[in-house]
Amino acid sequence: MKQKFTRFAALTAATVGLSLAAVSGASANEPTAKWCSGVKIAAFPGGPQGGVFANNVYNGFRQAEADLGPEVTYYFSDWDPNKMLQQIQQAVATKVDGIATYGFAGEPATGPIVEQAFAQGTIFTTLNTSLPESQKKFSANGFGYVGAPNYAAGFALASEAAKRSNLQAGDSVFVWGLKGQGGDRGQRTVGVIEAFEKAGAKVIYQEIDSATNADPNAGTATFVGVMGANPGVKIVVTDHGGLTSNVGVYAKAASLTPGQVYFAGFDMSPNTAQAVKEGFQNLVIDQQPFLQGYIPILNICLTKKFGFSGLDINTAGAFVDSTNVDAVAPLAAVEIR
Structure with missing residues (x-):
């Protein structure tokens, strides 16, 4: 019995020694600056x-x-x-x-x-x-x-906007998006539209054209035209960070006052933070x-x-609105958020 115990103790000691050696070897790999150099x-x-x-x-x-x-x-x-x-x-x-x-x-x-x-x-x-x-x-x-997850993000934004604005069945909403774009990107706009349809809203849809996609200012006339033809629009969703940053410009061009229409969109920027503070932009999903x-x-x-x-x-x-924009705005100003 004593011989078996001695043999077991020896094996245990050897195992512990190997474990300690492995730990010692692992700790020798110190943190390295610029460890992705050459890639x-x-x-x-x-x-x-x-x-x-x-x-x-x-x-x-x-x-x-x-x-x-x-x-x-x-x-x-x-x-x-x-x-x-x-x-x-x-x-x-x-x-x-x-x-x-x-x-x-x-x-x-x-x-x-x-x-x-x-x-x-x-x-x-x-x-x-x-x-x-x-x-x-x-x-x-x-x-x-x-x-x-683009469809889910679009659906979540529209659902939250509907809830916060007290959207009723039959109310009109304007969705300005990229439904026609291939693959997963178009699904975000689809999510927005389907959430509003589930709420019983009348959806007015406008595809973002290539000129406005590249330069949001190019879409000002389009926005003014849509809003002029549909004076009862309750919610506007801009499914594009550039267009969301231009909401203040669009609203003023269409002679809208802060709070007259509920604006929801994607992505923070310095202009978007300012529009939230001015009361034009009401809700933003921050994709970071x-x-x-x-x-x-x-x-x-x-x-x-x-x-x-x-x-x-x-x-x-996360959503950004008037209650938390002050925490995000300084980071948006330096284009981190």
Whole structure:
């Protein structure tokens, strides 16, 4: 019995020694600055350089580049899905280590490019607008998504606006969106419309044209025309960060007073914060686009350096209104929120 105990004790001591050695070895890996140095990434802020929302994403990209150390090339696409698709193809051709982009062009157009990217060793991940089939296929290889679940976000915004404005069945609402855009992006507008239809509202819909998509000021005449033809509109939803930032301009051009129409939209900006304070903008979903830039760069670095799978993160967790805008406005002013 004593011999068996001695043998067990020896084995136990050896096991403990190995465990301690493993712990000691793990602790020898000290934190490293710029640990993603040498990794080349193509990053897509989405809109025009300096534009609303796109600049917040760009700031997130740049902060991640500064923190982590990769070499990042930026592609600005003017919110044009076809232009973005061409730029993605260009980025794949340069054989970068990773691509962080929107899924605006949809799965049929983008899926084959995703296949090509992973086949050559380029990590592909999305922000703001998902490519669910590609993500399902390549998640283990680093394909992630950072942004809102778009249909759910649209439905939530419209439902909250209906509740807060005491919308009644038969009331008119104006939805200005991108229902015609392919894939997941169009589903956000669909979510807005279906929530209002569920509430029994009469939906007046206007697709955002390409000129207004690139420059919100181009849509002022359209807004004035729609509101003039429908004087009883109770709620307006702008399903576009740039248009939401221009609500004050639209309202004044249409001779609306603060509170006359309930405005709800997507994304914070300095102008949106000001419109909330002035009483024109009533409700905003904050998608936190800075995170939609920062985290995809981190995702690519984690996959490239350590083999981690893709991250899936919902960034649209909060509403902004007059009760909390003062906390967000200073960050919106520097295009972080």
